Amino acid sequence: MNLPTQETRLPPGPDEALTLGVDPETLATLQKLQTAYGNIVSVRKPNGRLAWFVNDANEVRRLLVRHHSRYKKGPGFERVKMLLGNGLIVSDGATWRRSRRMIQPAFTRQNVHRLIGLMIDCANSRAATWEEVARAGETLDITQEMSDFALELILRCIFGADYESHILSAGENPFAFLSKDSERNLRIVLQVRESRNLIMSVINARRQRATQDDFDFLAMYMSATDKTGAGFSDEELLDELVTLIVAGYETSAGTLNWAWFLIARHLEAESALLDEARRLMGDPGKIDQDSLAEAVYGQQLLEETLRLYPPVWLFSRRAIKEDALADYDVAEGTDIYLSPYILHRTEEYWPDPDRFDPARFGPDSPHKKGDRPYFPFSLGPRRCLGEYFSFLEMKVHLGLLIQRFHMTLESDQEPELDLGINLRTKNSIILRPHLREQD
Ligand code: HEM
Secondary structure, eight states, X not given: OOOOOTTXXXXXXXXXXXXXXXXXXXXXXXXXXXXXXXXXXXXEOTTSOEEEEEOOHHHHHHHXXXXXXXXXXXXXXXXXXXXXXXOTTTOOXXXXXXXXXXXXXXXXXXXXXXXXXXXXXXXXXXHHHHHHHHHTTOOEEHHHHHHHHHHHHHHHHHHTTHIIIIISTTSSOTTHHHHHOOOOOHHHHHHHHHHHHHHHXXXXXXXXXXXXXXXXXXXXXXXXXXXXXXXXXXXXXXHHHHXXXXXXXXXXXXXXXXXXXXXXXXXXXXXXXXXXXXXXXXXXXXXXXXXXXXXXXXXXXXXXXHHHSOSSOOEEEEESSOEEXXXXXXXXXXXXXXXHHHHTTOTTTSSSTTSOOGGGGSTTOSSOGXXXXXXTTOOGGGSOTTHHHHHHHHHHHHHHHHHHEEEEESOOSOOOEEESSSEEESSOOEEEEEEGGGO
């Protein structure tokens, strides 16, 4: 590690050493640092390593986009690695580049459009459960519902017909532990290992099948090849599939959880969403990429939800080369902390930042689309691969369910944040569904 020399230009920061992790204390620590020192702050960790908090929108963009090759993933990712192996989210350098090139084609818009039917099915099956709950005058644990919805959808998108025949054949969904356990503990790691065996058995069954006409993520991952024509090894394939399951459900589930909370709280947003849904999604048989592209209010509502509650609220990088950000020199080995949660609530970028207002993302927005102080999906070459998929999934879900149910909150209290690897609500959000016909 290069230690900064006398001439190194370091951002301001406190003299005392500070611990930074991925935990609630870190949010408070970073907020205090920002208040005291501004949008680029340098601190020393107890082990002597330099750590910067970068909350300047231009520098965040520079770091993630143009300077991205000077950084690798930073602290906190070791924990994720225990769960995901060396899949796309945690891999770096040549391994990441090869996997990204192999996987990216699976996420073209054309491919994602072929999954809209599954999105509709999964939303409709929720509607059936909610209807029973509404008729019985009961409430819904919307947090659990959103986890179940997003997990079922991603598993169906990955395994296609094998979801019913192989995954569910044992009765209970063997991946249900992912949506039920909120603790990222050793037990989960062991359960993930067990589920790798299950995935491997599906892969083997497919390899033995005479015809290969499946259209799903598993088929695309199994046939992906690199520049030399080689495919993924079994280990690599399993790492990438487990990564896809975890990356593909928890973030969308969290966003929908917050979206329902905000819709229940803001009647004007609910009515704008409902009008749009009736106009564009009144007939589920006619929902397609064009009607979803026209659902601009739904898009704005989701973007505003992601501004206030970005599931990936904190991420980190480690400099593998020297760099310069703003007027300062980044020494090799420096850890960088970036927080969409804090940047999205910084007054100079978003006036009255705590106020929910989907119009911020409308045509009168002061920010051009490609230039917003906003990065819930990260930016640059490592930007989320599932962004388009997740917007379609969330728009279909909200568009169909809002037409059937008016949702009311059981409590007026602001939900407490659970700041783990993903931003969740500490306790479940409970909503009461009312059938619209009864309005
Ligand atoms: C609201 C929903 C989502 C949000 C907010 C989100 C956010 C993110 C963020 C911030 C990253 C980058 C993390 C980092 O660089 O440290 C990321 C990466 C990734 N996401 Fe998402 N994500 C969402 C949904 C999805 C879905 C639905 C999928 C798959 C179907 C997915 C697949 C991935 C993958 C594969 C990566 C790794 C990309 C790479 O490193 O090359 N995400 N996501």
